Amino acid sequence: MSTMIQQEAIATGPSREPQQGRSRASYERMLAAVETLLIERCGDDFSLIEVSKVGKVSIGSIYGRFDSKEDLLRDVQARALERIDNDQLRVIAEAKASATSLHQLVVALVDGIAESLRKHSGLMKPFMSRAPSDPLVAANGKASYHFIAQQVELAILAYRDEIRHPDVVRVVHSAYRILFSTIARYLGFGSGVPADSAELDWTVLKEDLALMISSFLRSPPP
Amino acid sequence: MSTMIQQEAIATGPSREPQQGRSRASYERMLAAVETLLIERCGDDFSLIEVSKVGKVSIGSIYGRFDSKEDLLRDVQARALERIDNDQLRVIAEAKASATSLHQLVVALVDGIAESLRKHSGLMKPFMSRAPSDPLVAANGKASYHFIAQQVELAILAYRDEIRHPDVVRVVHSAYRILFSTIARYLGFGSGVPADSAELDWTVLKEDLALMISSFLRSPPP
Amino acid sequence: MSTMIQQEAIATGPSREPQQGRSRASYERMLAAVETLLIERCGDDFSLIEVSKVGKVSIGSIYGRFDSKEDLLRDVQARALERIDNDQLRVIAEAKASATSLHQLVVALVDGIAESLRKHSGLMKPFMSRAPSDPLVAANGKASYHFIAQQVELAILAYRDEIRHPDVVRVVHSAYRILFSTIARYLGFGSGVPADSAELDWTVLKEDLALMISSFLRSPPP
Amino acid sequence: MSTMIQQEAIATGPSREPQQGRSRASYERMLAAVETLLIERCGDDFSLIEVSKVGKVSIGSIYGRFDSKEDLLRDVQARALERIDNDQLRVIAEAKASATSLHQLVVALVDGIAESLRKHSGLMKPFMSRAPSDPLVAANGKASYHFIAQQVELAILAYRDEIRHPDVVRVVHSAYRILFSTIARYLGFGSGVPADSAELDWTVLKEDLALMISSFLRSPPP
DNA sequence: TATGAATGAGTATTCATTCAT
DNA sequence: GATGAATGAATACTCATTCAT
Numbered sequence: 001m002s003t004m005i006q007q008e009a010i011a012t013g014p015s016r017e018p019q020q021g022r023s024r025a026s027y028e029r030m031l032a033a034v035e036t037l038l039i040e041r042c043g044d045d046f047s048l049i050e051v052s053k054v055g056k057v058s059i060g061s062i063y064g065r066f067d068s069k070e071d072l073l074r075d076v077q078a079r080a081l082e083r084i085d086n087d088q089l090r091v092i093a094e095a096k097a098s099a100t101s102l103h104q105l106v107v108a109l110v111d112g113i114a115e116s117l118r119k120h121s122g123l124m125k126p127f128m129s130r131a132p133s134d135p136l137v138a139a140n141g142k143a144s145y146h147f148i149a150q151q152v153e154l155a156i157l158a159y160r161d162e163i164r165h166p167d168v169v170r171v172v173h174s175a176y177r178i179l180f181s182t183i184a185r186y187l188g189f190g191s192g193v194p195a196d197s198a199e200l201d202w203t204v205l206k207e208d209l210a211l212m213i214s215s216f217l218r219s220p221p222p
Numbered sequence: 223m224s225t226m227i228q229q230e231a232i233a234t235g236p237s238r239e240p241q242q243g244r245s246r247a248s249y250e251r252m253l254a255a256v257e258t259l260l261i262e263r264c265g266d267d268f269s270l271i272e273v274s275k276v277g278k279v280s281i282g283s284i285y286g287r288f289d290s291k292e293d294l295l296r297d298v299q300a301r302a303l304e305r306i307d308n309d310q311l312r313v314i315a316e317a318k319a320s321a322t323s324l325h326q327l328v329v330a331l332v333d334g335i336a337e338s339l340r341k342h343s344g345l346m347k348p349f350m351s352r353a354p355s356d357p358l359v360a361a362n363g364k365a366s367y368h369f370i371a372q373q374v375e376l377a378i379l380a381y382r383d384e385i386r387h388p389d390v391v392r393v394v395h396s397a398y399r400i401l402f403s404t405i406a407r408y409l410g411f412g413s414g415v416p417a418d419s420a421e422l423d424w425t426v427l428k429e430d431l432a433l434m435i436s437s438f439l440r441s442p443p444p
Numbered sequence: 445m446s447t448m449i450q451q452e453a454i455a456t457g458p459s460r461e462p463q464q465g466r467s468r469a470s471y472e473r474m475l476a477a478v479e480t481l482l483i484e485r486c487g488d489d490f491s492l493i494e495v496s497k498v499g500k501v502s503i504g505s506i507y508g509r510f511d512s513k514e515d516l517l518r519d520v521q522a523r524a525l526e527r528i529d530n531d532q533l534r535v536i537a538e539a540k541a542s543a544t545s546l547h548q549l550v551v552a553l554v555d556g557i558a559e560s561l562r563k564h565s566g567l568m569k570p571f572m573s574r575a576p577s578d579p580l581v582a583a584n585g586k587a588s589y590h591f592i593a594q595q596v597e598l599a600i601l602a603y604r605d606e607i608r609h610p611d612v613v614r615v616v617h618s619a620y621r622i623l624f625s626t627i628a629r630y631l632g633f634g635s636g637v638p639a640d641s642a643e644l645d646w647t648v649l650k651e652d653l654a655l656m657i658s659s660f661l662r663s664p665p666p
Numbered sequence: 667m668s669t670m671i672q673q674e675a676i677a678t679g680p681s682r683e684p685q686q687g688r689s690r691a692s693y694e695r696m697l698a699a700v701e702t703l704l705i706e707r708c709g710d711d712f713s714l715i716e717v718s719k720v721g722k723v724s725i726g727s728i729y730g731r732f733d734s735k736e737d738l739l740r741d742v743q744a745r746a747l748e749r750i751d752n753d754q755l756r757v758i759a760e761a762k763a764s765a766t767s768l769h770q771l772v773v774a775l776v777d778g779i780a781e782s783l784r785k786h787s788g789l790m791k792p793f794m795s796r797a798p799s800d801p802l803v804a805a806n807g808k809a810s811y812h813f814i815a816q817q818v819e820l821a822i823l824a825y826r827d828e829i830r831h832p833d834v835v836r837v838v839h840s841a842y843r844i845l846f847s848t849i850a851r852y853l854g855f856g857s858g859v860p861a862d863s864a865e866l867d868w869t870v871l872k873e874d875l876a877l878m879i880s881s882f883l884r885s886p887p888p
Numbered sequence: 889t890a891t892g893a894a895t896g897a898g899t900a901t902t903c904a905t906t907c908a909t
Numbered sequence: 910g911a912t913g914a915a916t917g918a919a920t921a922c923t924c925a926t927t928c929a930t
Contacts, residue, residue: 021930022893022894022929022930023892023893023894026893026894042354042355043354043355045355047919047920047921048920048921048922049919049920049921052896057894057895058894058895058896059895059896059897059921059922059923060893060894060895060896060922060923060924061893061894061895063921063922063923063924064892064893064894065893068921068922069920069921069922103444125354128412129351129354129412132264132265132347132351132410133265133267170426170430171430174426174427174430174431174434175434177404177407177408177427178400178403178404178430178431178434180407181400181403181404181406181407181408182399182400182403182404184403184407184412185399185402185403185406185407185412186399186403188354189412190350190351190406190407190411190412204392204396205396205399208392208393208396208400208438209396209400211438211441211443211444212396212397212400212434212435212437212438213434214444215434215437215438215441216430216433216434216437216438219433219437219441221433222325222433245910245911248911269902269903269904270903270904270905271903271904271913274913279911280911280912280913281904281905281912281913281914282906282907282910282911282912282913283910283911283912285904285905285906286910286911290904290905291903291904291905465909466908466909466914466915467913467914467915470914470915486798486799487798487799489799491898491899491900492899492900492901493898493899493900496917501915501916502915502916502917503900503901503902503916503917503918504902504903504914504915504916504917505914505915505916507900507901507902507903508913508914508915509914512900512901513899513900513901547888569798572856573795573798573856576708576709576791576795576854577709577711614870614874615874618870618871618874618875618878619878621848621851621852621871622844622847622848622874622875622878624851625844625847625848625850625851625852626843626844626847626848628847628851629843629846629847629850629851629856630843630847632798633856648836648840649840649843652836652837652840652844652882653840653844655882655885655887655888656840656841656844656878656879656881656882657878658888659878659881659882659885660874660877660878660881660882663877663881663885665877666769666877666880689889692890713923713924713925714924714925714926715892715924715925718892723890724890724891724892725891725892725893725925725926726889726890726891726892726927726928727889727890727891729925729926729927730889730890734925734926735924735925735926890930891928891929891930892928892929892930893927893928893929893930894926894927894928894929895924895925895926895927895928896924896925896926897923897924897925898922898923898924899921899922899923900920900921900922901919901920901921902918902919902920903916903917903918903919904916904917904918905915905916905917906914906915906916907912907913907914907915907916908912908913908914908915909911909912909913909914
């Protein structure tokens with residue numbers, strides 16, 4: 001999968017990943033502990049002592065694998081992004097498979113991507129917050145964003161004959177940007193705080209977003 | 223102004239605001255110092271000692287006015303939100319005055335609000351980042367958001383006869399949500415990292431956003 | 445006194461020396477604690493927590509005055525060197541005053557300097573050990589060494605007509621070097637471990653050293 | 667060789683020295699690694715992990731042979747001292763062989779010993795620094811010192827008829843002490859920092875030291 | 889016996905907050 | 910009130926040593 005290749009290119013770092021046995025188990029425990037804490041705290045404001053307690057791993061073990069807390073977080077991000085990217089690729093593939101028109105595709109994409117982001121919002125939020133203070137986290141996030149953007153845009157371009165605007169690339173690009181931004185904000189990426197979120201609200205948002213994007217793509221410019 | 227009333231309702235706390243003289247001046251200096259540092263660091267990762275140096279105010283003075291660093295930040299936020307809200311109210315008024323059609327209004331609103339947010343992004347970003355860890359900051363931000371949302375929606379509703387969708391309130395609500403989300407993400411609120419941002423990109427974004435919202439509002443449901 | 449001037453030039457750093465009252469007292473307590481520990485341990489292998497306990501000063505207080513442990517040690521060194529230099533200047537002056545011949549002078553100088561170094565060996569030892577890992581400590585030590593060397597050499601040069609070797613400067617220089625090296629090693633500067641040191645041994649060493657230097661200075665080259 | 671006997675008497679400890687094969691090879695590699703690091707760092711501030719990397723030996727292997735890092739260092743010191751002692755014995759023998767007068771002998775001894783110490787200063791320095799914090803290292807160093815002192819003194823005593831001072835043993839003893847101290851300090855043993863050391867300086871030092879010792883030994887007491 | 893992962897006590901340093909002056 | 914020195918809990922990180930494999 002190109003996602004994986006891409007992730008490796010970016011996230012490769014000093015993580016010394018063990019291959020088996022006790023060693024592997026403690027490695028997994030510590031990554032899991034970090035994820036747990038990240039989700040629990042909606043941010044990275046936990047100490048390595050907490051990681052060591054939650055993951056039943058010694059401080060030294062952590063430093064045996066990672067050069068710094070920063071590094072550990074980056075690794076967790078890389079793994080999360082890999083899962084998320086794969087999930088989104090699946091969603092995109094499903095949408096492509098099920099749709100027979102631009103409108104249907106947009107509806108399926110908006111819904112699928114929104115649900116996928118929602119499912120992973122627990123981990124995406126803390127990394128979004130971290131990005132300003134860690135350029136590598138920012139870069140990894142951006143790379144993942146662009147990769148998925150590209151896939152979505154390609155999927156939409158399969159229906160380019162339904163798009164009336166002369167600058168097809170531009171509108172498709174704007175469409176994904178608006179899609180992602182709106183969902184991300186709703187889920188509280190960055191602002192940290194999710195919207196007031198009744199379940200109704202969420203459904204409405206997805207519908208309107210799909211509607212808006214679909215009609216935007218299909219309308220001629222004014 | 224209703225903004226102020228609203229802000230006071232929420233942000234009123236232990237801030238002991240002096241009314242005049244040297245005391246007042248040092249109070250202003252310390253708030254200004256916090257703003258400076260907030261903008262400079264894109265976050266709240268500065269110490270009170272730095273505030274005391276930049277603002278030429280003693281630590282004791284700060285604690286004379288505020289019960290905690292948290293409190294001080296909340297006060298700064300409240301004041302910033304007041305300025306920002308007023309700026310946005312002005313923008314909305316101007317848009318209302320200049321527009322003679324829904325489309326014109328939407329174009330003017332998108333541009334005006336985008337520029338206003340951009341102008342204030344230096345202070346909005348750090349507070350967005352802070353929101354997850356300070357519920358009061360989150361609440362203040364949310365209140366301001368809803369207040370402006372309301373004003374924008376009211377302005378749009380003046381052209382409700384141009385809106386074809388039966389649930390007028392809903393679509394207008396979605397429109398503002400999408401507008402704000404997209405601009406906020408572009409400016410890096412929360413994700414911390416602004417988009418790759420060429421100036422062209424910014425113009426395109428505003429145009430497409432306006433186009434999308436305008437056509438969304440004016441189209442009938444499918 | 446030129447010593448003081450010289451020390452200031454070298455040791456001036458970020459030490460924020462308070463001028464009076466409680467503040468001054470805690471400052472003194474922390475420097476005293478460091479000296480105590482330095483002497484007790486014959487080295488700098490103590491933690492700041494220990495300093496804080498021995499000196500009844502909080503960790504924060506130490507960092508209020510110094511930027512780092514390194515810095516603190518440098519300040520202690522500078523103060524110690526000032527005391528030591530002044531003591532040695534006094535010894536040199538006394539030797540000059542009492543002697544009426546080169547031989548008498550050398551005897552007095554060897555004895556005086558030896559006793560002075562012995563008196564201060566508790567603090568000189570740890571700083572000698574530290575020098576390799578802190579260039580500033582090394583530089584301060586070297587400056588002090590050269591300053592005293594110069595004074596001693598000048599004192600000896602007052603009897604240059606008794607010196608038969610044509611290169612007066614050179615032999616005087618060698619004389620001080622040998623004097624200092626021998627005493628320093630006896631006291632365990634650097635090697636850390638003082639010689640087996642019976643009191644007799646110490647007296648013998650001083651006598652023979654004086655004898656050797658005196659006859660060296662007064663003999664013609666071979 | 668009596669050196670070896672003497673060293674063994676002191677340094678024999680828990681070192682479990684293997685006699686042959688791969689085992690022996692890894693044992694050698696780890697001692698060599700320690701020497702490399704000792705010289706490179708001018709001290710013992712390296713971790714066993716570094717030893718394990720440089721020597722391509724596992725941590726477990728090191729602890730298979732030695733009970734502690736302290737122990738390992740002691741073993742390295744013992745081996746280094748053996749080499750150094752043998753080198754000095756050779757130098758002393760050569761000086762004895764070449765000299766036909768006390769003066770010639772002293773000149774040869776000073777030069778030979780100085781050069782030998784200089785050659786081995788890379789390893790002597792770190793052990794001198796370590797001595798204050800490890801009594802066994804100190805004891806080994808002292809034993810070696812006394813052993814060589816004895817040999818040098820015996821060599822000199824072959825010319826006892828040229829020595830005018832009635833207490834022959836004493837002056838010979840003082841002579842070696844001064845010789846060693848001066849060279850050691852010049853090379854930076856202990857104080858850590860070698861003198862400013864131009865090559866000229868080194869030659870001058872050796873000459874003057876020889877001159878001083880020679881004339882001291884040959885002069886009558888005052 | 890060899891390996892190197894795991895352990896955890898110990899270190900320097902930061903910073904919100906208190907309080908004597 | 911105003912000042913800023915003092916406090917000390919908390920944190921990331923190191924490294925000798927142990928021990929499961």
